[in-house]
Amino acid sequence: MAAVGGVALHKPLGLLAELTHRCPLGCPYCSNPLALDARQDELDAATWHRVFHEAAALGVLQVHLSGGEPGARRDLVDIAAAAHAAGLYTNLITSAVGITDKTLDALAAAGLDHVQISIQDADASSADRIAGYDGAFARKRALAAAVVRLGLPLTVNAVVHRANIERIGEIVDLALALGASRVEIAHVQYYGWALKNRALLMPTPEQVERAAALVDELRARHRGRIVIDAVVPDYYARYPKPCVGGWGRRSLNVTPAGKVLPCHAAESIPGLEFWNVRDHSLADIWASSPAFNAFRGTAWMKQPCASCPRRELDFGGCRCQAFALTGDAAATDPVCHLAPDHAQVAELAAIRTDAPYVYRRM
Ligand code: SF4
Ligand code: FES
Numbered sequence: 158m159a160a161v162g163g164v165a166l167h168k169p170l171g172l173l174a175e176l177t178h179r180c181p182l183g184c185p186y187c188s189n190p191l192a193l194d195a196r197q198d199e200l201d202a203a204t205w206h207r208v209f210h211e212a213a214a215l216g217v218l219q220v221h222l223s224g225g226e227p228g229a230r231r232d233l234v235d236i237a238a239a240a241h242a243a244g245l246y247t248n249l250i251t252s253a254v255g256i257t258d259k260t261l262d263a264l265a266a267a268g269l270d271h272v273q274i275s276i277q278d279a280d281a282s283s284a285d286r287i288a289g290y291d292g293a294f295a296r297k298r299a300l301a302a303a304v305v306r307l308g309l310p311l312t313v314n315a316v317v318h319r320a321n322i323e324r325i326g327e328i329v330d331l332a333l334a335l336g337a338s339r340v341e342i343a344h345v346q347y348y349g350w351a352l353k354n355r356a357l358l359m360p361t362p363e364q365v366e367r368a369a370a371l372v373d374e375l376r377a378r379h380r381g382r383i384v385i386d387a388v389v390p391d392y393y394a395r396y397p398k399p400c401v402g403g404w405g406r407r408s409l410n411v412t413p414a415g416k417v418l419p420c421h422a423a424e425s426i427p428g429l430e431f432w433n434v435r436d437h438s439l440a441d442i443w444a445s446s447p448a449f450n451a452f453r454g455t456a457w458m459k460q461p462c463a464s465c466p467r468r469e470l471d472f473g474g475c476r477c478q479a480f481a482l483t484g485d486a487a488a489t490d491p492v493c494h495l496a497p498d499h500a501q502v503a504e505l506a507a508i509r510t511d512a513p514y515v516y517r518r519m
Contacts, residue, residue, distance in 0.1 A: 161444055164454035168216030169443060172245075173410040173421065174205065176222060176236060179229040181254045183289030183516030184277070186316055186351040186358060189225060190424045193519060194413040202235040204434065208411060209243035211439035217409075220245040221273075225413070228255030234263045241268025248273060250314075253300035254293050261300065265307045272304045273312040273341075278320070279327035287320060289516040298335065305336035312339040317390075318358035319509070322368050329375050333383055340383055342372060344390035348422045348481045350517050356510040365393045392506040396467065397474025397490035404452035404476060409443065417442045419449050422477040426486045452476050457487050461495045 159166040178193040200208070209220060220240045227233055228251055240247040248271040249256075249264065256264075261272075274297055278284035284294040304311045313332040317325065325342055332340035347355050360368075372387045379385065391398065401408055401420045410418040416431040417439070423429060430447040443449060451457070455468050462473040473479070474490020482491045482498060482505075489496035 159444070161450060161453070164450070164456070166444060166453075167406045169212075169407060169409050170217060171219045171221065171408040172209075172212045172217045173221045173223055173408065174208070174236075174240075175410060175412050175421070176205075176224055176227045176233070177229050177413050178225040179519055180224055180226040180252065180517075181229075181290055182226070182252050182293060183518050184287065184316070185289075185354040185514035185516060186318065186345040187517035188346070188349060188351070188421055189517070190412075190422070191349060192424070198414040199230075200411075200413065200415050200434070202232045202239065204415065205236050206239035206243075208434050208439060209240045209245055211434075213243045213245055215440050215443060218246055219248060221248045221250050223250040226252050226255050228252075228260065234260065234267050237264050237269050238267035241270075246270050251275070251300070252288075252293065253297040254290065256300055258300075258303045261303050261307065265309060269309065271310050271312070272300075273314055274301055274304070275314045275316070276328070276331070277315070279324050279331045280321075283321065283324075287514075289514070289518075301335040301337070310339075311335065311337045312341060313337040314341040314343065316345055317342055317360075317368070318345045319360045319364065320358075322360045322364045325368055325371055326375065329379065329383070329385060333379065338383060339386065341386045341388075342368075343386075343388040346391065346422075346475075346478075348425055348475075348477045350515075352481060353515045355505065356508045357512060357514055359392070359506055359509050360390065361509070362393060362506075365390055391475075391478065391492045392502050394492050395494050397471050397478075397492045399471040400475035400478070400490075403472040405443075405449040406453070406472075409439075409449075417446065417449075419452070420475075420477060423448060425477050426480045452487070459487055459489065461497075462489050465495065 178189050250273045253274050277287040281294040315328045345351050345358050376385050405419045415434045432442045432446040462468050476486045479488045479490045480486040491498040491502050
């Protein structure tokens with residue numbers, strides 16, 4: 158394994174290609190950055206083609222075509238074909254709004270390997286209310302049926318929060334009925350836009366406890382029929398998640414305008430210098446970009462992480478969350494019960510309001 162400045166340089170396995178920030182939905186937990194890339198700044202298909210070949214040469218196995226809503230790109234089929242031609246396993250992450258059946262047929266013919274459809278709830282009116290878009294739920298059902306008809310593997314992804322956490326059983330039933338082979342139950346991550354709605358989205362401790370027990374029961378009940386992946390809400394965890402598998406270790410994100418980020422929220426950390434695929438090769442960025450090297454290895458860690466036996470397991474948690482909650486991106490993620498700032502996590506989780514959502518609109 159190569160090393161940079163004495164720190165082991167792993168090979169990236171996955172690339173998130175954020176093709177556009179444009180999106181018809183207005184989800185209150187949107188993970189796009191606060192400052193969105195404009196349409197005229199988006200990379201063209203030829204540049205994506207080069208990026209995918211560079212990614213494959215670097216060791217990347219999977220590309221996730223994402224956004225925003227990738228269906229907003231008129232050249233989506235060309236881009237998917239380029240990913241397939243580069244030898245990458247190609248996954249489309251979509252809200253389903255903006256992908257017609259005709260586009261899906263063309264994507265399948267271009268070599269698309271997998272489709273992931275996000276749903277907001279198992280209840281149609283609640284789902285459309287959370288998405289801020291009438292008719293979104295019906296479109297998701299229709300696209301899921303088309304995906305299965307084409308024989309493509311389907312994953313259903315549901316972001317869970319106070320308004321839908323009581324319907325996890327129904328969400329899994331819906332995923333089964335749609336023909337999905339995997340369902341991801343992922344709790345909202347509170348940075349970026351979701352921070353604005355934290356008090357509206359935060360579940361109660363009792364809801365979280367019931368949900369965790371239900372997920373265990375559902376896994377046992379549906380073993381062999383569907384894989385259930387679950388991400389517990391950070392704020393109620395004892396240890397933090399190993400965010401993105403460790404900073405600069407396993408994955409990279411390319412933004413619509415070509416900046417390469419170690420994680421989708423990295424631009425929320427001020428002072429990091431991101432390099433752009435328009436100016437550098439992906440291999441050069443992976444090895445030498447200041448942003449990627451900022452939190453690689455363990456030398457940057459402060460106590461208690463610096464001497465903690467878990468530091469190579471969770472890498473000190475999430476840098477973006479550490480910054481969002483403490484103002485210091487090198488701090489221990491406060492969701493860790495050993496973190497000096499841990500007490501504020503419980504205080505923040507206890508703040509809940511029922512005001513209307515602040516929708517994300519471009
Ligand atoms: Fe992880 Fe740091 Fe907490 Fe140890 S102190 S468990 S390394 S976040
Ligand atoms: Fe950026 Fe966790 S989202 S490190």
